Amino acid sequence: MYSFKNDYSEGAHPRILAALMESNFEQVDGYGGDRFTQQAVELIKEKLDRTDVDVHLLAGGTQTNLTALSAFLKPHEAAIAASTGHILTHETGAIEATGHKILGVVTENGKLNPSHLKIVLEQHTDEHMVKPKLVYISNSTEIGSIYDKNELEQLRDFCKEHKLILFMDGARLGSALCSEENDVELSDLPNLVDAFYIGGTKNGALIGEALVICRDSLKEDFRFHMKQKGALLAKGRLLGIQFLELFRDNLFFDLAKHANKMANVLRTELAKANFKFLTHAPSNQIFPILPNSLIEELQKKYSFYVWEKVAPDYSAIRLVTSWATKEEEVVAFIEDMKKVLQK
Template identity: 80%
Template sequence: MYSFKNDYSEGAHPRILNALVESNFEQEEGYGEDRYTRKAVELLKERMGRTDVDIHLLSGGTQTNLTALGAFLRPHEAAMAASTGHILGHETGAIEATGHKIISIEAENGKLTPSHLKAVLNGHPDEHMVKPKLVYISNSTEIGSIYQKNELVQLREFCERNNLILFMDGARLGSALCSAENDLQLSDLPALVDAFYIGGTKNGALLGEALVICRDSLKEDFRYHLKQRGALLAKGRLMGIQFLELFRDNLFFDLAMHANKMADMLRFEICEANITFLTKSPSNQIFPILPNGVINELQSKYAFHIWEKVDSDYSAIRLVTSWATKEEEVAAFVEDLKKLL
């Protein structure tokens, strides 16, 4: 059984494991004060060309989202997210558990626009309703689409005019930035969003996300929030070592490019078989629509999510490739699919 369910089924890239082993018996300070974390933070700032951002390393995406949004929002304020957003459907109400409502927005291809946000603000005019304050987006989105630079510029300008916080979930940021259709650089993001994170868990690390806070008003006392949410780890060095290894050369981007290449192979061959897709996705997640009988047969050899029922005969499945996906397994899947069709 080979899995296309997600991009974190495998452990970690060997270089990361080696770095962890080699540093294992060194004594270091705790809670992110170790030299590896300090070096990783300096390196990330250098990569972004910004020394004025704050960077905190957390263990996972849900923890990062709930810690950041819980810290950034006042009790009466709410987040806005596409209806497909990860914080709405896949985090067990973590944001709501912090006391903040998420306003769901139906958005084509999973991406928010200023017109979406304007409609929400118009629908929440006074203190008898929650106050929309934070715009949650992800890149790539939960359905594999990516944001172009001009789209982020438009969101940025709208948020500035309306005093909104623009937050980007970057769990799959590597795949987005390495997509053939992408026109963004990592160094563009601090000027375009108020906070974002760089996902390691889904791009070759054992665990870890690097939260980058760009807006000064969001930085104060953030380590207090980390500690209160259980996110300030005693062995914070474990994340520092991994991000140092990912970014000391091009490894982070090389791994994301491999995941995208494997998805491109799947996408091309599935298109050649005249199969349509649920969404336009240029990243490492694709959503082909297949006959239910074919899906049942494929599940005997491959693991994947059935994403959405299209009609009584067809469903969309999600195939996710990773930094470690094997080309021969992609070829085998395509061959088996074509035989079934």
């Protein structure tokens, strides 16, 4: 059975595994003091064209979100997120467990805009309620949509005006930046958001996210917060080596482009078969609406999530492609779909 359930089913790109093996017996300092981590941090700063940002390497997305948000927020402050936001739906209350409420906003496409934020601010006016302070967005979003530069600029300007922190979850940032519809460069992000992270786990690394803190007021004592939350790895080299390999050349972007290419093949063929989609998703996640009978047949050979019931006989499924998705498996999925439809 071939999986389209997520983009982390496979291990890691062979170049990363080779780099880990080559350095395996070298003795280095722990907790990110090793030469690999230092080189990776400098390389990421070079790619961002900014030397004034802080870069911290953490193991996973949920760990990065809870460590960052709990560090950035005072006890009475809250985060604003789309109702589909990862911190609100799929992190087991990790942010709430650190003592911070999440204020959910229903959106049509998984993206927040200033009008959403304005409503939340108008509803929270005094000390009898939590104080909205941080705006959490994902790019790409949990339902595959991406932010364009103008949308991010509008959010940045609103947040600056209202003294809010703008934080971007970049678990699938590679897919967003490599989308055919994207107009945002990696180097634009420090000028658009206060903090964000570059996801490695879902783009060819074994584990790892690179958190970039752009606003000076958020930088102080962050390693203390990492240690307290169990996010400061003794063998920090494992993260450093991987990000060094991902950004040594264009590997990070090449892997994301492959994932997007495979998703586009699926998207194109599903559209040709006259199937509609739950949402416009120009990234490596797509959400076609299929007859339940077709879904049941496809599930005999492929694994994927049934995302949402749309009608009595139709449901939206989620298909996710990865850096390692085999083109022959994508073709086989399409052919199997056509065979069922011809019956």
